[in-house]
Amino acid sequence: MKLHDERRDYERAQLRRAVLNDDPFKQFADCFSAAKASGLLVDPTAFTLATVSREGQPHQRIVLLKDVDTEGFIFYTNYASQKGQDIEANPQVAMHFAWLPLEQQIRVEGRIEKIDQASSEAYFQSRPRASQLGALASAQSSPIATRDELEARYHQLTEEYEGQPVPMPKTWGGYRIKPSLFEFWQGGKFRLHDRFIYRLQEDTSWLIERLQP
Template sequence: MNIPISQLRREYTRGELTEDKVSKDPLQQFRIWFQEAVEAEGILEPNAMTLATVTPEGKPRARTVLLKELDERGFTFFTNYESRKGLEMEKNPWVSLVFWWAPLERQVCIEGRIEKLTPQESDEYFQTRPRGSQLGAWASRQSEVVPNRQFLENRLAEVTRQYEGKEVPRPPYWGGYRVVPHRIEFWQGREDRLHDRLEYYLDENQQWQMVRLSP
């Protein structure tokens, strides 16, 4: 039997989020939740996050990318600088990230400013990638229109021959970004839709403050 979309609902009962049980540092709190997501059953890629950017015309775009590093500076991912998102971030460095861990009934929303990693940082990460992924970065000019799948496979064959027996260098148009956060919201599903929402934000002194938001 088909269920109307409007009738798809479930109760959230997996946990709670209270001010006295969270870290005063949102990045530390994220590490706690992230580790729990890594250990949870049913989360295929706990580091998958939605990245939202804005076009020069003010139109939002979103896609899923993978978190590759977290430190005191922010959240790091890698992509093609000449992709749609890369060009959009070049024009407008303000972005948002969303992590959704359904089995834990948790969401984390992050707002911040993009900064490019240094070439050395991008080189170091690129050399840890599987060789197939390295070659794929050369074969695919992300977001460009291609005639068919065979076109991409032919490109991959070309670069595979080009670098046969050689180390694959990082393409100059490929590298890392860091999202430096200024606002992070932790959301925990609760019964009767009275969800817990704790938001951290940087004040004028660049100190983290925390408030509770109505669900």
């Protein structure tokens, strides 16, 4: 594959220190609101979650952001999955939002922890019933012979719980990523991209620095 000429310049916007919020959570909220309002993103909540296994092997996958509070970023998954096993071994993780139509990226690094069960239960019960049944049917990341086997399990559970609440799987719930670093990236002309990094300090303030591209 010859990809040398697959390039374009970035001229959509610029990022300047004067317009940045001193609080990275508020800066993220501003960026997210603008990204969503642009209408150019199909899944603005989608981000790449990077984890590292006990053996030191990095893994990445796309998950969906479901909430942001004053402590961090929340998503939901199966705790027994590959990502759950990685997190159990190493709670240091990274997030990456790639908003390519806007020529923007946001990176977040931090420590991850489970949220309380009551909050996980409340969110699970708010999901569409089909999603609840799908979570119950799948032992995420475990091998399975065929799709037919998986769908048969789904239909079996559909019949089993007809007219009843679907129970939250014991291995399912939420995680909160508590950031220690943010990076906001805006593509720039001549590959002179704008990059600003926020680093959490011991006094809980945030140090903001411009990085060279």
